[in-house]
Amino acid sequence: MKQAxxxxxxxxxxxxxxxxxxxxxxxxxxxxxxxxANYPGITVEKKVGAMELGxxxxxxxxxxxxxxxxxxxxxxxxxxxxxxxxxxxxxxxLIVCVVDATNIKRNMLLVSQAAELCIPMVxxxxxxxxxxxxxxxxxxxxxxDRLGVPVIPTVAKRGKGLENLINALVRAxxxxxxxxxxxxxxxxxxxxxxxRDGLAHLGVDVTGPEALRMVFDADSAFADKxxxxxxxSSLRKAARETIRSHGMNPASAEAVLHYSHLDALLVGVLGGxxxxxxxxxxxxxxxxxxxxxxxxxxxxxxxxxxSLYAWASPVMSLIESGSEWVQAAVSPALAGTPMIQSLVSxxxxxxxxxxxxxxxxxxxxxxFIAVLEDTGYLARAAFLMDKLFGWCGLNGKSFVPLLSGYAxxxxxxxxxxxxxxxxxxxxxxxxxxxxxxxxxLPVYVLLIGAFVEPSxxxxxxxxxxxxxxxxxxxxxxxxxWFMNRWVLRLKPLPFILEMPDYRVPTLRNVTxxxxxxxxxxxxxxGTLILAFSxxxxxxxxxxxxxxxxxxxxxxxxxxxxxxxVATALSDPNSGLSxxxxxxxxxxxxAQSYLGQFGTAVQPAFDLAGFDWKITVSILSSFPAxxxxxxxxxxxxxxxxxxxxxxxxxxxxxxxxxxxxxxxAGQPVYTLPVVFALMAFFALCMQCGATVxxxxxxxxxxxxxxxxxxxxxxxxxxxxxxxxxxxxx
Amino acid sequence: xxxxxxxxxxxxxxxxxxxxxxxxxxxxxIVSITSxxxxxxxxxxxxxxxxxxxxxxxxAPLGDPISIQIxxxxxxxxxxxxxxxxxEEAG
Numbered sequence: 029m030k031q032a033x034x035x036x037x038x039x040x041x042x043x044x045x046x047x048x049x050x051x052x053x054x055x056x057x058x059x060x061x062x063x064x065a066n067y068p069g070i071t072v073e074k075k076v077g078a079m080e081l082g083x084x085x086x087x088x089x090x091x092x093x094x095x096x097x098x099x100x101x102x103x104x105x106x107x108x109x110x111x112x113x114x115x116x117x118x119x120x121x122l123i124v125c126v127v128d129a130t131n132i133k134r135n136m137l138l139v140s141q142a143a144e145l146c147i148p149m150v151x152x153x154x155x156x157x158x159x160x161x162x163x164x165x166x167x168x169x170x171x172x173d174r175l176g177v178p179v180i181p182t183v184a185k186r187g188k189g190l191e192n193l194i195n196a197l198v199r200a201x202x203x204x205x206x207x208x209x210x211x212x213x214x215x216x217x218x219x220x221x222x223x224r225d226g227l228a229h230l231g232v233d234v235t236g237p238e239a240l241r242m243v244f245d246a247d248s249a250f251a252d253k254x255x256x257x258x259x260x261s262s263l264r265k266a267a268r269e270t271i272r273s274h275g276m277n278p279a280s281a282e283a284v285l286h287y288s289h290l291d292a293l294l295v296g297v298l299g300g301x302x303x304x305x306x307x308x309x310x311x312x313x314x315x316x317x318x319x320x321x322x323x324x325x326x327x328x329x330x331x332x333x334x335s336l337y338a339w340a341s342p343v344m345s346l347i348e349s350g351s352e353w354v355q356a357a358v359s360p361a362l363a364g365t366p367m368i369q370s371l372v373s374x375x376x377x378x379x380x381x382x383x384x385x386x387x388x389x390x391x392x393x394x395x396f397i398a399v400l401e402d403t404g405y406l407a408r409a410a411f412l413m414d415k416l417f418g419w420c421g422l423n424g425k426s427f428v429p430l431l432s433g434y435a436x437x438x439x440x441x442x443x444x445x446x447x448x449x450x451x452x453x454x455x456x457x458x459x460x461x462x463x464x465x466x467x468x469l470p471v472y473v474l475l476i477g478a479f480v481e482p483s484x485x486x487x488x489x490x491x492x493x494x495x496x497x498x499x500x501x502x503x504x505x506x507x508x509w510f511m512n513r514w515v516l517r518l519k520p521l522p523f524i525l526e527m528p529d530y531r532v533p534t535l536r537n538v539t540x541x542x543x544x545x546x547x548x549x550x551x552x553x554g555t556l557i558l559a560f561s562x563x564x565x566x567x568x569x570x571x572x573x574x575x576x577x578x579x580x581x582x583x584x585x586x587x588x589x590x591x592x593v594a595t596a597l598s599d600p601n602s603g604l605s606x607x608x609x610x611x612x613x614x615x616x617x618a619q620s621y622l623g624q625f626g627t628a629v630q631p632a633f634d635l636a637g638f639d640w641k642i643t644v645s646i647l648s649s650f651p652a653x654x655x656x657x658x659x660x661x662x663x664x665x666x667x668x669x670x671x672x673x674x675x676x677x678x679x680x681x682x683x684x685x686x687x688x689x690x691x692a693g694q695p696v697y698t699l700p701v702v703f704a705l706m707a708f709f710a711l712c713m714q715c716g717a718t719v720x721x722x723x724x725x726x727x728x729x730x731x732x733x734x735x736x737x738x739x740x741x742x743x744x745x746x747x748x749x750x751x752x753x754x755x756x
Numbered sequence: 757x758x759x760x761x762x763x764x765x766x767x768x769x770x771x772x773x774x775x776x777x778x779x780x781x782x783x784x785x786i787v788s789i790t791s792x793x794x795x796x797x798x799x800x801x802x803x804x805x806x807x808x809x810x811x812x813x814x815x816a817p818l819g820d821p822i823s824i825q826i827x828x829x830x831x832x833x834x835x836x837x838x839x840x841x842x843x844e845e846a847g
Binding site: 095096098100130131133137141162244245246247268272277279282283284287308309312316318321322407410411412414415416418424468519522523524525527554565 | 768787788789791792793794795796797798799800801802803805806813814816817818819820823828829830831832833834837
């Protein structure tokens, strides 16, 4: 599916405004013969599909939705590069421009801009039925006549008109047609020539349309890539000055001229009085109402959250017990080679399970996002919430990723794709891991249950648990503000959002979205997460000198009476044998590379009041923080089959005392230590999967930065809490 | 083609306001776009052009952003961005 298009394939690009049903047409035409890749160097999705038209292979690409070729966001920059065949792109042989029939004039701006590029075109008038319902009459034959290219009405959602579209595409490949270019006033031509000729002197050849983009766009994406920064900027300034001297604002000149050209072109094409979609305005009065709208918003979001938090968990535990079952089934076959057995069972199978366990939440979240986006509600939700997030550089669309982060950061980080503004998107992605995910809960429950509840009662314990969920967010928001102001040197995009018409989502689009995301996670992030799982296994397994087991065995046996030992140890399932095995496991962890590393960094954690057992447990839970409780269990030699490890652990932790050092004889877990430990978990990036997904969504630099920052913050907070707390 | 400054001639400056400062739902005329930044270009591409009739149709619960009716569409903008657009009350 991923191979390059065969030589001689016709390249067709789908161009259009957001919310026009462009992707629905793409899905209809290609079905599942599509794949997502990133455009080179940036995280903008490139959706490419294969189809056959009149016996010829066709590579169909779905360009990001854009209102104009004037590029502001990375998505929009890609469109101009792809159409112009620049910077590693190949120009398409044919453009299919998808126009929303309910809003023809605004949509036609992009058509008019694209006509400049002299690429054959076919125009699709999608949502034809909605236009009819809104009372808009369109004379498509006249429009086709005026444009000189085929104009095909469709209702892509129901598959209507697609036959006609396919036929038109077949004809267009054989007999290409072009839309006549707009006649620019002379001064625009002069402004264009200033830039084009100026660049020609520098030995850089650009086409007329490319030169125009550099004139019209205040932050021209194109100009950024050409080089000759200083010279080009003065050329552009001169060109824009020419436009200004003719009484026009260079920022709006292009739109003004195109729209007046379109006004003339559309005379007689558009009829009827339908201007306002009435259903939209009546639904909006409810959904955007100050009181009801806000209540409904929180209602909708609580369903999303509940589904991630609670509904996904049965499937997740099914996956977990499934991987345990496979471990149990495979292990005996490899019993002869303990190293391979451990690698397969604890490294590979556990790793695969550790990847698959994220799938239920990812699929559910993208089910909701697809439905919310396709119905048009996501834009309303962003409108309602924007002010809450705007001050720290996020925007209204950050809400869903951050909320998802409370269930799990992995789908949350992936959900940040709904943000077009790269600055807000990066900030949202980096803040998501601070949200208190469900894997932190067992740690809070264990520590609060063991140390806060007995001394302060269940009410204080309940409040402590509740407040712990906001520690991360309380740190993240000011951090976002700081980053936005001082670190991220990107221009923020204006938060301009179209409120699309309300629509019923189609099962087809929703399932394709879920399928794409699920597959992408497993293929792109899953393989890496698995690799990390194996590496961690190795760090916990090796060097594994046999002397460790021998010493532990002798020490253990010395404490038992000789009579018991002989009979008990002959049976590997006896209590004594299991106890011994756990002791040996614990000793191996202490002796492993990770354990040695733990001893080495112990002085740093000592400042937070942690003993080596806590330190090693923390280190082993860096790939996945939920491991913490079970590692503590292994280190404290608990019976694995006890089932309720947490309850047993509570009493053991409560009794744990320093064996040596200045605090010998004192309990390890005092309240300052407990809170230092919980703060550490609230802030620390102990999740290999999240780091990997951040790296895949942004890059490894951001992933590493996020890891280092969160870990440092966590350590700093733990030390501060312990040092201050123990002096009070 | 409507020149940028033409609308100012013969009209009093008093009547002109920034769109971001409007708090009612009455009809407005766009007089000019006062900046030549990317954001202004984006607004122009969406149809915010001198001479257009617009109306604030909704205000978000926290007062910002605002949703603006223009043509058959509704566009949500923050007040800071709406400030780039100069309007007058439509009589």
